[in-house]
Every structure is written in structure tokens, then in C-alpha cells.
Amino acid sequence: MRRKGQYAQSVPPFKRAIERDGEFALAHEQLGTSYRDLRNLALGNQHLKKACQLRDRVSERERLEISATFFRHITGELDKRIETTSLLTQIYTQDTYGHHLHGNSLMIAGEYEQAAAAYRAALGDA
Numbered sequence: 001m002r003r004k005g006q007y008a009q010s011v012p013p014f015k016r017a018i019e020r021d022g023e024f025a026l027a028h029e030q031l032g033t034s035y036r037d038l039r040n041l042a043l044g045n046q047h048l049k050k051a052c053q054l055r056d057r058v059s060e061r062e063r064l065e066i067s068a069t070f071f072r073h074i075t076g077e078l079d080k081r082i083e084t085t086s087l088l089t090q091i092y093t094q095d096t097y098g099h100h101l102h103g104n105s106l107m108i109a110g111e112y113e114q115a116a117a118a119y120r121a122a123l124g125d126a
Helices: 007-020 025-037 041-053 060-075 079-092 096-108 111-125
Strands: none
Touching: 007 025, 025 041, 025 060, 041 060, 060 079, 060 096, 079 096, 096 111
């Protein structure tokens, strides 16, 4: 639901997941992003920080996603975000969401041609 822009509707399932497992790092990351999309930055950042604290408990792919989100919203280190999302696309070449994240990183940096290529890869058109 969150990836379809239904941010408010995505909050309850993520909250339930965290109630069941308070150390569910990816649920914290997704809930934090949903809250930020709803303009509740303080609560969103709280969950993103928690996800980052728990990132050693997840797969490498999830760790890269959590780190990229952390660099974007918490530290503002765009260069580290681009490096992380680039690595995500190199390791997980078939991961369309990874290519989307990388395209998003490049758009923020003003690298429009490279961003377009990343978005095409996300669509399977690369």
C-alpha cells in the first residue's frame, strides 16, 4: 500500500508487525517512511533511527535499503545514499525497487540522465 501512495492505509499493518516483533527492522523502516510521507517527520525519523539500530538483524539487501533511507532522511548524506543504492543495483540486478531507489537518489542529486537509466532498469527497459 505504501508503494502505491496509500500512506495512511499502510501504517496499521506496519504497526501491527512491530507490536508482534519490536525488532522487525524493515517494518520500522517502512513505517518511518510512511509517517514521513504523511508529514509526521518526528515520528517517522524515530522509526527510521530504530530501523538503522536493528539493521544488523536483516539480510544484506534489506540492510542496504535501510541504510539508503537513513542517509536520505536522517543524515542527509546524499553521496552515501547514491553509493549505497548503486551497490544495491550491482548486487541485486533483478531488484526493481533497488533500481527505483537508485533513480530517486540520482534525481535528488540532479543527475537526470543517470536517473532515467536507473528508472528504465526498474521498468525492465534497460
